[in-house]
Amino acid sequence: MKKSALKKLVAVLASAGLMLLALAPTPASANQTIRLYIGADTNVKDLWEKALLPEFYKAYPDYKVEITYDRNGQNDAQTLAKVVASKATRKDPGMDVIDGGMTVQLGGAGLLWRGTPGLLPNLRNVPQVLIKNGKGGIPYRASLVLLAYNSKNVKTPPKTLAEVLAWAKANPGKFTYNAPSGGGSGFAFVQTVLDTNLTKKEVDTLVTLPNKTLQAKWEKGFETLRELNKVTYGQNGTYPVNNAATLDLLSKGLVDMGPVWSDQIASALKAGTMPKDIKTTTISNPSFTGGPAFLGIPNNSPNRNAARVLVNWVLSPAAQNIIVTGVMNGLPVIPVELLDASAAASIGAVDITTLRPGYLNSNATDLRSAWASKVPGK
């Protein structure tokens, strides 16, 4: 290579480098840019992108929200590691607000900023018990698992878990629930069946603490679930892979009954992808699980002030209205009286503080693994 050619190459490379620098975002407005990390199903992403943020920008035109999206929180473990590592190495965690299941673990590990009504005024309207359970995670909406059924074929829907099981056995191939590893609705069904053999105190323990010895009491519940292998859809001990697959089977009329997330079925009914014949009901003794979803502000986020502005706004009645009526069809975390009349009417009387919570994450992973080795195909 001749010298002149070398010079040319250096010049080209240098100008390319300059161009890259010019393309990079200017850091001037960094303290008004909120980096939002979402690790959840697509309806949560839509809630932020299509419903909440356009209104947020109207209220706070100076702020900008950058979304990082991880579908169904599949990379939660790595993201969790990133936040933990950033704390240990005193680096920027790369996110200012986190929406996803891992806020529970981050809160438990003491890595989230604990909201106070002084700095987060709208937190006053949120039930104390939910804030306490969050351990730093800030509850901002809730959803619960409902029993969906095809009203054309099911005239009197079951009222209790025992009746659901009896219905499933009486109608082979017409009931299903998705694998707990693939989504919370199937998980809620499995946990509810297992919980029938545990005392309330034992269930509370599994909700709050890792506990291997109590897990031995699941055995009887798994036996009940194994009995269902012959009568659930497919009748050979196979189950839909995720929440969406259960909804798919319901909408096609392949099954007449199954557990579903309240927000997902409401959205599907509204969008017309679910026939109007599909109705939902709650069951009791025990009820399916449900609970709040939490937002987290990492302790070491360099931009906590802007994060607080966003989170405080999300807890305002205006934003809670959007959560109830918009694409999400979620439940609010503030009293129904504060909402618009139409929004209040659409949710009826669900007390979100009395929802039966799901297991702690480490017990939940054990449940998913145990279910897979003990139930399908056995």
Next chain:
Amino acid sequence: MSQSIEVTETSDLAAPKAARLSTLGFFMSLPPVLVLLGFIGVPIVLAFAFSLGHTSGPNEIISLIGQEIYEKDSWWGTLDAYRAVFQDSRFGPDLRTTLAVTFIATFLVVVMALGMGIYQRIVGGKLAMVMISLSLVPLFVPVVIAAFAIRTFYDGNGFLKSLLYHFGIDFPTITMTTNAITIGTIWTSLPFAILMVSSGLQSIPDALIETAQDAGASFLRIVRTIMIPLAFVPIVIAITFTAIGIMGSFTVPYFLGANQPTMLGVEIALFFGPYNRPQLSVVMAFVIFIAASLVAVLYVWANVRSAKQSGRI
């Protein structure tokens, strides 16, 4: 290539140029090697250490978060994680399913690709062209779309079942079975195998086939003694790439298979994510890696054989 040949034939004046070219060539080939070493080689070494229970250093965070982590009890590590995986009631059936699907699907894919290739080589013509082109369509359909389409087709109220229902046949629903995985993987693997095998057969000189025909050789004999031996390396490449691809597949078994037993690709993802058992998933990954390496040995053997025959080594 042509340049380097030129260089060897010209006089001493070209020697510095050759040296420059070889230095340039070395640096040009460096980036992919560095990327492989840095982004794949190092993580593999770390993962292997993790599977043996080395939970400190770069593996510290994942060990803190993961459940059922086995820590080393001697300087080289421990085999406890491997023991746990082999004792897990899911692993045996999963491994059997993975190997069975790989073997059956690869066999059928190669047989079908051979049929297509031989037809094109011997008969040829427009129809063969159209058929080859049609068979390549799956190459341009993303696997996730294909898996979804196959599921819809064979599902409880899918096309196949609905059609046969009109003739009074109650066809079983085959989604969520290992058969569906096999059908799906054949669908997605066939185009590449056809491309590979048919191009291999195309390169056989007409003269050889015509001579054999003139000498009165039967069709089967031409296929057995001329076509397959001469297209041997492309066929082996098709076998190895198909087998390794199927062994590590995720999308098709995830959408079409049963929950249990499933293929190891799905099981590894489940253990890593929903079950939060990263160490056990790494162990399974190494088992699959060993199985794939055995297939790769076939590939290396075939290449060495053909190199020997052509006198390159």
